[in-house]
Amino acid sequence: MPRATVIGSGPNGLAAAVSLARAGYAVEVLEAAPTIGGGVRSEESTLPGFVHDVCSAVHPAAYSSPFFRAFGRDRIDWIVPEAAYAHPLDGGRAGIAWHDLERTADALGPDARAWRALLRPLSAHIEGVLDFTGSTLLRLPGDPVTAVRYGLRVLEQGSAMASRTFRTPEAAALVAGVVAHANTALPSLSAAAAGLLLLAQAHAGGWAHPRGGAQRIADALAEDLRVHGGTIRTGTKVADLSALDWGDPRGGDLLVLNTAPRLALTLRDVPPGYAQAIRAYRYGAAAAKVDFALDGPVPWSHPDVARAPTVHVGGTRAEIWASENAVAQGRVSERPYVLAAQPSVLDETRAPAGKHVLWTYIHAPANSDVDATELIVRQIERFAPGFRDRILASHAVTPRERVHLNPSEVGGDIFGGAFTLRQAVKRPVLSRTPWRTPMPGVYLASAATPPGPGVNGIAGWHAARTALADAGERVGLADLFGS
Structure with a gap:
């Protein structure tokens, strides 16, 4: 069974994880925070009994x-x-x-x-x-x-x-x-x-x-992931991908980044042109x-x-x-x-x-x-x-x-990058498949890829679908979720 390691348990990371788990991958999600959810977390940050959304609130x-319609x-x-x-x-x-x-x-x-x-x-x-x-x-x-x-x-x-x-x-x-x-x-x-x-x-x-807060979105995705054999490790910060044992891309293993794209630059053998484009990406x-x-x-x-x-x-x-x-x-x-x-x-x-x-x-x-x-x-x-x-x-x-x-919020930017006309097209690189990186088996699945900011899971789904297509599996939402 091929492995898929997903960095970040925001809605896009969990959407990619759920999709890959349903496609037969052994999925592990690594989350730096003590709780899952990224942009869809809720906590009692003021007084006991008052449930506040940490980032997004209305969806x-x-x-x-x-x-999400296919997911249910x-x-x-x-x-x-x-x-x-x-x-x-x-x-x-x-x-x-x-x-x-x-x-x-x-x-x-x-x-x-x-x-x-x-x-x-x-x-x-x-x-x-x-x-x-x-x-x-x-x-x-x-x-x-x-x-x-x-x-x-x-x-x-x-x-x-x-x-x-x-x-x-x-x-x-x-x-x-x-x-x-x-x-x-x-x-x-x-x-x-x-x-x-x-x-x-x-x-x-x-x-x-x-009802109950944004955390319900993350919880629903996490439950489905576990039902399909996936695991989540919280309190696990990944700052250097070169030191991460995420498997062998030659054997079909995947690394999916629901993070700021610059984390990909910590991998070995990043092509200079791609590195330059990621460094030029604006927040x-x-x-x-x-x-x-x-x-x-x-x-x-x-x-x-x-x-x-x-x-x-x-x-x-x-x-x-x-x-x-x-x-x-x-x-x-x-x-x-x-x-x-x-x-x-x-x-x-x-x-x-x-x-x-x-x-x-x-x-x-x-x-x-x-x-x-x-x-x-x-x-x-x-x-x-x-x-x-x-x-x-x-x-x-x-x-x-x-x-x-949340290190993905570079400078406090909650949108994963400045939403300019240029970066609506070049997000983070100019490509028809910007979720794919030039490093084998490595994919981007954050709001720094199309369609950009918003809790919709679509960037995560696009990353998973691109990875599956690269592995020779042409699947749609209906194939994975039966809708």
């Missing part, structure tokens, strides 16, 4: 992912909220992106038609969007018409034309808050591409999250995260904001653009864009009765020591007066601390 990409979404108890996300504005106003596209559009008044024109063709053909964005861009799309529609909207929302799409502050903010997820200067084509995918998913499958700005334990729900001025597990806090589109452009210039705005998640409004398992958790982060310069607690509290207080009085405890992680918690 539209996982819920719509072809990998029913293995996880998903919550699909009626309100996908909310965006509070001054004066007690807010934009609400309902799962129902028509309900969302109707509430936007003069922008109803523009909202439908932007998103109905994408959400109604979400499979075509997922096909186009779910792999390397160096190929023909499976649904060319949808790919063209998507591309035209990226050109619009990723340029100065975005400021002319909507007339109301609510509609403009609803788009800007999602596009700002990309953590780059705005407007930009790459940010618009990422944002439009999320916007389409809001009205298609929805912005789902697992982006970081995340400065704060978790809060609350003695009640966030007292939002607009009542419907309390119905959305995801809230974008940052004011108008102009304010959000200014905040993100400040980070791109190496500083943090006094009124930062805050990405917040309040899962306990729909998930009673996340906090003691009557209490709540709030997950937040801002974008910040890489390797900085920014403690975002006070910045975030002031920004939320702006739209939820009395929030400060609800705080029982908080836990902050700076960008520099993120690096120590």
Whole structure:
């Protein structure tokens, strides 16, 4: 039986491990942290009984992912909220992106038609969007018409034309808050591409999250891996692959890296050209995260904001653009864009009765020591007066601390590399199969490979599928998962 050693137990590493185990490999996963999950971990970081997500919190990409649909979404108890996300504005106003596209559009008044024109063709053909964005861009799309529609909207929302799409502050903010997820200067084509995918998913499958926390995703994958003979070793840090006994590639053994690509450079006999490309791969700005334990729900001025597990806090589109452009210039705005998640409004398992958790982060310069607690509290207080009085405890992680918690987050970059237009195509190298390295038996399976950031398992599946194809086994998801 050939061996497969997987470094890193994030969702992509576990997706690759599960796929290879089902294909007949003896799989071992090595994880540096004391618990599995990488970007899908949960822990009681503030007070006992308050379950916080360590990295990702809301998972539209996982819920719509072809990998997880084949794996079996029913293995996880998903919550699909009626309100996908909310965006509070001054004066007690807010934009609400309902799962129902028509309900969302109707509430936007003069922008109803523009909202439908932007998103109905994408959400109604979400499979075509997922096909186009779910792999390397160096190929023909499976649904060319949808790919063209998507591309035209990226050109619009990723340029100065975005400021002319909507007339109301609510509609403009609803788009800007999602596009700002990309953590780059705005407007930009790459940010618009990422944002439009999320916007389409809001009205298609929805912005789902697992009951009990992100850890449920890792646990479900790990259970399947063990059922198929795989093993996981935690507390096992691998900093030098040349010293790792991972088997013999001539005998079909594999090494799969769910890590920053630079770890591959610690192998022997790395071709100079490949090494140069990996060293040139760029990382982006970081995340400065704060978790809060609350003695009640966030007292939002607009009542419907309390119905959305995801809230974008940052004011108008102009304010959000200014905040993100400040980070791109190496500083943090006094009124930062805050990405917040309040899962306990729909998930009673996340906090003691009557209490709540709030997950937040801002974008910040890489390797900085920014403690975002006070910045975030002031920004939320702006739209939820009395929030400060609800705080029982908080836990902050700076960008520099993120690096120590997870070496794959280079400089505190949670996206596995800057999500620029160049690196959407060259991720981390220009290739139709960037998951394959030139070193025999070695494959990349992290967010530094297509389709990039997001909890979807697809990069891990692509790495496993490429390795199996190189071994002469042409298999699809249905072959391994029976769907």
